[in-house]
Amino acid sequence: MTVAQKEPIIQFTQVNKVYENGTVGLKDIDLTIYPGEFVVVIGLSGAGKSTLMRSVNRLHDITSGDIQIGGRSITQAKGKELLSMRREIGMIFQNFNLVKRATVLRNVLTGRVGYYPTWKMLLGMFSAADKQKAYESLQRVELADKVYARADELSGGQQQRVSIARALTQEPRIILADEPIASLDPQTTHRVMDDLKKINEELGITVLINLHSVELAKEYGSRIVGIRAGHKVFDGPVASADDETIAAIYSGADTEKVGA
Template sequence: MATMESPKGTVKIDHVSKVYKNGTVGLDDINLDIKAGEFVVVVGLSGAGKSTLLRAINRLHDVTDGHILIDDEDITEAKGKQLRMIRRNIAMIFQNFNLVNRVSVARNVFNGRVGYYSSIKSALGLYSKEDKQRAENNLERVNMLDKYYTRADELSGGQQQRVAIARAMMQSPTVFLADEPIASLDPKTTKMVMDDLKRLNEELGMTVIVNLHSVPLAREYASRIIGLRGGKLVYDEPIQAVKESDFSEIYAEESDGKD
């Protein structure tokens, strides 16, 4: 009798701390258990540790103590091929989009697939028919297919962020991280990008973890809200239990910021 596979996209953060070389504490003994398919919004002041947390999940920097498990695999201990394989499952977009401005939207989206190709094939753009179809599907998902041949630097900020989402989706990730993805966008474009992320979560069952400054947006989109202050976890509630008054402690000023 076949056993059912556990849903993909779990993130377990076990006693994680991050202390920088100058002594600044970025994260202070963080414990979190994020289930597959959650839409988690992390809130807090600038310097609270939100970006540090997301970058630790993706191993963009190492932690000082503790472990982070992605689908029960320890990314903090992984090396070489194992690390590359775990990272394939974790997509990330940033505040500044990180596109290659001089090339087309399509070429930027294909860049999300480089982990599946040799460096020579990706440099020459020798992508499979299946991946060309995947690129079209992902651009269509964020309503950007009509910009397929457009250079990235001809797009608006919101369009660039949507291309960044399509590029990230090329990894076929189970976990999608977004670090202040709407910080530089106007309200209308903000809604489009947040709706895109919510669609990935609801339609594809993807675990989404987003850093936001906006409390109203957090309450509108999250299934769970996590609050950081001074590198510490000070709040963790499902959206049904969240009250407006809860945010006063999360946003209480610290004497020195850490991010």
């Protein structure tokens, strides 16, 4: 089945975000992402990349418009429906968001919290099946030997791979990665990006990722979305993102070029 024949997994329709201080985060965003894509969002710091990313799972509420996940509006969702939709969306953060004093296994198991009552989660009452899921996720990022290590005993790259395993344990259809390599060295950066690409290709999980590096965007992405001052100024396959286009995304030149 071609992308054109698939139903969108993420759909932005005329999405706007204006913060309380009047700052425009997003302006008239229309964006359609299909299952299995690896979409890289690029742009200057403060352009709106993180706002776009965090609006997908409602870490940020939008001001107007609609965002649909698999044909359902997450913008309108409440209560159990919102919880159910968020289970389908794994999130990887720049600063890892791990409990540093907890074991790697316990951190990865938090990917299952949406499936448990709060009291069971606090007591660590995870099922054997979920512990097996967590272990298999650690195997996928080659950290199974660290299962009982404390998170703060690991390197930054290892901690980020633990956060990838946590997202995988959630069994998501979508993984959002918000500048996941910003604090990593070049070698570790490629390891983390390799893991995300492998997960995308082998498991068919849709990846939406913010990156500062244009080179990495072109190396790993199947599609690039350019954001400038809250506007979508480019959207197209990696091959169509030539030097002139990239320069326009970052410089604010009038040579805006929107891909197919």
